[in-house]
Amino acid sequence: GNSVTQMEGPVTLSEEAFLTINCTYTATGYPSLFWYVQYPGEGLQLLLKATKADDKGSNKGFEATYRKETTSFHLEKGSVQVSDSAVYFCALSDRQAGTALIFGKGTTLSVSS
């Protein structure tokens, strides 16, 4: 079945450090890939997405590239800020398996000044 695996947290960084959160997936069809973010005390919101191989999603300085050959969708940011502290979820949606999102376990990012 379809699944998403993302690196365990927590990830603790200093402000302006480089961020990578690894995400790999297993899917029977051709999924769309998403990163959602949950800031403290807030609901889930879409950070970025990519719908086909080699697409790059980007938003708020975050980027992720859909790599079909490595079944990966790693999240990166060149210089994190304290305000980026949140829980990040990688997810996929596969039309062949229904359109519900399948989520990874989430990675907690803590950025200190």
Added chain:
Amino acid sequence: GAGVSQSPSNKVTEKGKDVELRCDPISGHTALYWYRQSLGQGLEFLIYFQGNSAPDKSGLPSDRFSAERTGGSVSTLTIQRTQQEDSAVYLCASSLAGGTSVETQYFGPGTRLLVL
């Protein structure tokens, strides 16, 4: 515009009681999803409604869980005879049309359920 809203925001109940959770999707969105977020299981899909089609109930964990969507808009998730393992945050999401994997799902703030 208004986002997805859910009520109540918090619910405390006793084991064995029934609870109803409500979701108001974004106006005009025909697809509606329920998920559950718990410490042990992460984020899990529960049920999906798309327009007037029969719902996809494949994620419901037991027959104590049911949901309905009236008039293609508001949805209610009902948990009968609640158990302590039902304690979680119940999230509702909606998307414009459903039926594809490329659409963005917009999430509500969730209902935090605690079963004592």
